[in-house]
Amino acid sequence: MGTVTAADVIASVALIGGAALSLAAGIAVLRFPDTSSRIHAATKPQVLGIVLLMIGLGIRLGTPAVIGELVLIVVLQFLTAPVSAHLAVRAAQRRAVAPESEPVESDGGSGPEPDRPEPG
DSSP: OOOOOHHHHHHHHHHHHHHHHHHHHHHHHHHOSSHHHHHHHHHHHHHHHHHHHHHHHHHHHOOHHHHHHHHHHHHHHHHHHHHHHHHHHHHHHHHTOOTTSOOOOOOSSOOSOOOOOOOO
16 A cells, blocks of 8 residues: 555545535435525535535646646536526526425516506
8 A cells, every 4th residue: 555645635535525515415405495595505515516526636636638627617617507596596486486385376477566456
């Protein structure tokens, strides 16, 4: 067996931390009651988990080509995660999905009706 370097320890901690955050994000998506909470759980810890995994891989593998690919993965995660989360919450709000129940009939997304006098 070889010696364990500081880089190996840092890479291992980053890989385990990233995997733990990704696992926590997956569990939270299943357990949280409403769409906004689920999306928050899907984006925040998941992106940080992927960043930690990429840092661990970059330290462990260390070649410039691999590090370039890992940086590209992180940049794409930072660009796409907020956009997809926003679109998912927006679609859920337009459908007026109530937590743990059937979808509520929507009036087309125009918002609440203003107070109008009764005809007659």
